[in-house]
Amino acid sequence: MFAKQLPDEPADQAAFTRRFDDFYSQFAGAYAWAVKYLPVWKTWLRTTLPHIEGERVLEVSFGTGYLLSQYGARHHCIGLDYNARMVATAGTHLQEDGLKVPLVQGDVAHLPFPDASFDCLVNTMAFSGYPDGAAAMGELRRVLRDDGRLVMLDIAYPKRKRPFGVGIVNLWKLSGDLPRDMPALFERTGFEFSDEEIGGFGSVHLYLARKRG
Numbered sequence: 001m002f003a004k005q006l007p008d009e010p011a012d013q014a015a016f017t018r019r020f021d022d023f024y025s026q027f028a029g030a031y032a033w034a035v036k037y038l039p040v041w042k043t044w045l046r047t048t049l050p051h052i053e054g055e056r057v058l059e060v061s062f063g064t065g066y067l068l069s070q071y072g073a074r075h076h077c078i079g080l081d082y083n084a085r086m087v088a089t090a091g092t093h094l095q096e097d098g099l100k101v102p103l104v105q106g107d108v109a110h111l112p113f114p115d116a117s118f119d120c121l122v123n124t125m126a127f128s129g130y131p132d133g134a135a136a137m138g139e140l141r142r143v144l145r146d147d148g149r150l151v152m153l154d155i156a157y158p159k160r161k162r163p164f165g166v167g168i169v170n171l172w173k174l175s176g177d178l179p180r181d182m183p184a185l186f187e188r189t190g191f192e193f194s195d196e197e198i199g200g201f202g203s204v205h206l207y208l209a210r211k212r213g
């Protein structure tokens with residue numbers, strides 16, 4: 001029941017992306033409600049805040065924009081998300097908070113920014129929902145300057161045997177997410193990184209990665 005098994009990348013990436021996008025379009029309101037009122041989600045997201053650094057910051061897959069509302073005033077920020085309703089929802093939230101952060105609709109696999117545009121990238125609870133981990137990680141690396149930092153939060157199997165944590169990751173997997181071997185992916189793509197389990201019985205990981213020049 002608690003077996004750890006990493007799924008393959010989907011053969012039909014467009015269908016994978018469409019399925020998640022339909023889900024977010026349908027449940028953007030419920031998702032915004034959950035982020036606002038479920039304290040554990042915000043607690044996890046907030047662990048990234050002390051690590052966001054530099055002037056130019058891009059948040060990829062900002063969802064409802066909760067994190068941007070927390071650090072947006074302190075940096076020169078841009079946000080990108082695939083889902084049109086999430087872009088609209090986050091735009092409303094940021095406006096209510098008096099923050100002017102440009103938000104664009106786009107795909108992590110084709111980021112519309114020149115090489116080395118950012119000092120820091122933020123990406124939370126989204127990477128396991130991308131259909132092509134290598135393409136996404138390659139794009140994140142491309143738009144980051146040398147020695148720039150990627151702050152990432154995502155689900156992944158616990159490093160030590162923690163049955164509840166493994167069970168939680170398996171539940172995410174049932175919903176279609178793709179937990180990956182992130183250390184191998186960081187290594188292959190050219191990042192130094194640390195990996196800290198910050199919640200969910202070891203199933204929620206904070207990765208602090210630095211782009212090797």
Ligand SMILES: C[S@@+](CC[C@H](N)C(=O)[O-])C[C@H]1O[C@@H](n2cnc3c(N)ncnc32)[C@H](O)[C@@H]1O
Nearest residue numbers: 061062063081082083086106107108124125126
């Ligand atoms: C689980 S939500 C996480 C939102 C937010 N970062 C948080 O932690 O609450 C995943 C987000 O990833 C976005 N997303 C999914 N596929 C994407 C893609 N290919 N490119 C960019 N964003 C994508 C979704 O639209 C959604 O807003």
